[in-house]
Amino acid sequence: MARLFVVRHGNTFxxxxxxxxxxxxxxxxxxxxGHRQAGALAAHFAETRITAALASPLERTRATARAILGARTDAPALLIRSFLREIDxxxxxxxxxxxxxxxxxxxxLKAWDEDGTPPEGWIVDxxxxxxxxxxxxxxISTLAHDANILVVTSNGTAxxxxxxxxxxxxGLDRKLKTGAWGEIDVTSARTEIRAWNQRP
Structure with a gap:
């Protein structure tokens, strides 16, 4: 069973x-x-072997990912994926x-938070x-059963x-807090959120 760790970047204020x-x-x-949150995430994931790492093009996500990956000497290269970019x-x-x-x-705003319905004027697909x-x-479902994939993104995408x-x-609250993560089990037959909105 592979695992996907979805992390929201640290604070920007x-x-x-x-x-x-x-x-x-x-x-x-x-x-x-935000840097302190990234450091706490790095300490939390320091014992987790990361197989692949992805982030959005934004500096706040890349910096958070680099902090996590920097805690290990065997970390993979950070890959940038445009679909992870925060909404407009x-x-x-x-x-x-x-x-x-x-x-x-x-x-x-309640409809956005609860159902993901974009308010008028927001540019989101x-x-x-x-x-x-x-x-x-x-x-991810095609990877080895012990693969651990790190994704760092923003709340609007996560x-x-x-x-x-x-x-x-x-009752899962779809909003992912800054500096928090979710854990998803991934197999060829099933995907399941095991944890959400966890902080170190």
């Missing part, structure tokens, strides 16, 4: 910063707390969260993201992974 909705057009680096929040890109709520309303995850799971697995825990 620190306490006291004005938090904005950062999407695929805003390539922020990790903040100080359209007119809400890099705007303070209060302004986003004021424009869209609570109901639209859920079927394409789901297809990317499904293709990756299919590829939230669609639960839609394409065969089994997930009841």
């Amino acid at each position: 620190d306490a006291g910063d004005v938090v904005t909705r950062v999407g695929g057009r805003t390539d922020l680096p990790l903040s100080s707390s 929040y359209g007119p809400d890109e890099n705007r303070p969260e209060a302004a986003v709520v004021a424009r869209l309303g609570d109901a639209a 859920p079927p394409a993201i789901r297809a990317g995850w499904a293709a990756l799971l299919k590829d 939230r669609f992974l639960p839609d394409v697995v065969d089994a997930a825990p009841d």
Whole structure:
């Protein structure tokens, strides 16, 4: 049985910063707390042999992945996959969260959080993201039973992974927190989320 570890990058804001909705057009680096989260992830996965590692093109995901891979001398090269890039929040890109709520309303954001329904104006293709995850799971299912695949991405992309697995825990919150990971068992016959929103 192969395993897929899906990790959300570390923080891009620190306490006291004005938090904005950062999407695929805003390539922020990790903040100080984000680097600490990446370090905690590296310590957690230090004993896990990573067979392959993928990240989105964004610096925050690449930096988090590099921290995890840097904890081992036998780490694979980091591969960049465009389908893992964060979504584009359209007119809400890099705007303070209060302004986003004021424009869209609570109901639209609740539908996004609970069902993955994109609010008006956001540039996101859920079927394409789901297809990317499904293709990756299919590829992983052909690997050796002890393969461990690391994927570092963002919340807007990670939230669609639960839609394409065969089994997930009841009541799973599709939003993946910063510096958190999920673990998916992958075989040729079945995919199952074993853990989600775990932090070191």
